Amino acid sequence: MPACVIHGPGDLRVEERAAPTPGPGEVLVAVRYGGICGSDLHYWRHGGVGDFRLREPLVPGHEVVGAASSGPLAGAAVAVHPATPCGVCPECADGRRQVCRDTRYLGSAARTPHVQGGFAAEIAVPADQVRPLPQGLPLRRAVLAEPLSVALHAVRRAGAVSGRRVLVTGAGPIGSLVVAAAKAAGAAHVTVTDLLPAALGYARAAGADVVVRADDPADPGWPSETDPAVDVAVEASGTAAGLECCLRLVRRGGVVVQLGMLPPGKSPFPGNLLVSREIELRGAFRFDTEFDDALRLLAAEPAFDALVSAVVPVREAESAFTLAADRSRSCKVLLDFGG
Known part of the structure; x- marks a missing residue:
């Protein structure tokens, strides 16, 4: 399957990788769209974002939607919540899971080994991070749920x-x-x-x-x-x-x-x-339960479509990243994994 991989500053490649096999409690998702985020651009251009630096090749991407390929939602259009809080640290116990000290976040170099992200044709994620889309919400608009x-x-x-x-x-x-x-x-x-x-x-x-x-x-x-x-x-x-x-x-x-x-x-x-x-x-860092609120708001408001400025095939990922980095020509640029 095709996957986008950042090997260092300015070094973005579309590589062929083996499709993942979901483990216990995981769901396989066939990714259709992935939104290019500012943090993805920082990893590509500078080799890091804030204090998080690349130490190994990274599949970026945490704004992904597609179709569940396994589990109870198999065949359904879904969005993926990108965070996996630990659930046991003091921050999680205090109801602030967005600042969990041991969280895993798709496409992040905050920990080593890095957490590989969603810019791949298929990804395996914990089942409780998969959300069915509200009725009438198209995938192209749903990709805005994370931002x-x-x-x-x-x-x-x-x-x-x-x-x-x-x-x-x-x-x-x-x-x-x-x-x-x-x-x-x-x-x-x-x-x-x-x-x-x-x-x-x-x-x-x-x-x-x-x-x-x-x-x-x-x-x-x-x-x-x-x-x-x-x-x-x-x-x-x-x-x-x-x-x-x-x-x-x-x-x-x-x-x-x-x-x-x-x-x-x-x-x-x-x-x-x-x-x-x-x-x-x-x-303000990331989010937690707001993801479900975002899906409902997107379903109710077609005007969000105006913020998606381009959809680019994954094989042209470097040109998509270049376009996303040019704010004079784009707002939200999506990678299209087909399917």
């Missing part, structure tokens, strides 16, 4: 957003989905910043009320720094500049959620603002 879950979790980390004004820095696929998640949670007004007009267009399609060029301080869409109208800010660009923007524009006593993975090492930020304005800075 939408990330966005839903970030919005929940912010607390109540109903009736609030929200700022999102970064209009990539995750940032655009944060817009949709915030709107679904009742946000009254969402402003999005980014450097690229194309990315801002996707954010607008996701429901943003105002989009702002991050490199244009004269843009009238900017909230006022002296009298901020922003109650909650979600930093989705993964840059120190984005975090500084959030801290400067959120109101006194407001909440900033750091969602984007910052570069490895130290990142400067105006920490005194946390003190003088009593701003709450919270991290």
Whole structure:
């Protein structure tokens, strides 16, 4: 079967690998679509994401949908929840399985041996990670369930957003989905910043009320720094500049959620603002039960289709990764495994 394998920075290959045999408690899934995520791009371009570095060849991919080939759901269209928490660590016991200290996550180099991912024609996964798709939800839209879950979790980390004004820095696929998640949670007004007009267009399609060029301080869409109208800010660009923007524009006593993975090492930020304005800075990492909520939301809202910008055959994986890395031309790029 074909599988995408990253051997190091810039070294992506489509290789033939033996199809897996499901073990006890596992289900075989024939993958149809795989969404290329920012972390997949980091592994390909830089050999790592954040503090997670490649130490061996890795099959990337954690946004996958297809058909169950075994088990009680055999023949059904399914999505795969990519996380396998340990269930016994203090974090799991505290109901925070998304930060489990011993989790396994598809396509991740966070542990060695790495957890091989979903960019293969067939994968074997624990049965309790396989979800049947809600009626009427097409596979092509369902592949957004994983990144939408990330966005839903970030919005929940912010607390109540109903009736609030929200700022999102970064209009990539995750940032655009944060817009949709915030709107679904009742946000009254969402402003999005980014450097690229194309990315801002996707954010607008996701429901943003105002989009702002991050490199244009004269843009009238900017909230006022002296009298901020922003109650909650979600930093989705993964840059120190984005975090500084959030801290400067959120109101006194407001909440900033750091969602984007910052570069490895130290990142400067105006920490005194946390003190003088009593701003709450919270991290958001992955998700847990939000996956099922994401599937329901996707089934109810066809407008999400606008965020899928291209579908590329798996044999052309390198061109798909190149396209996904060019945010001036794409939002969410899917690999098509056929079948």
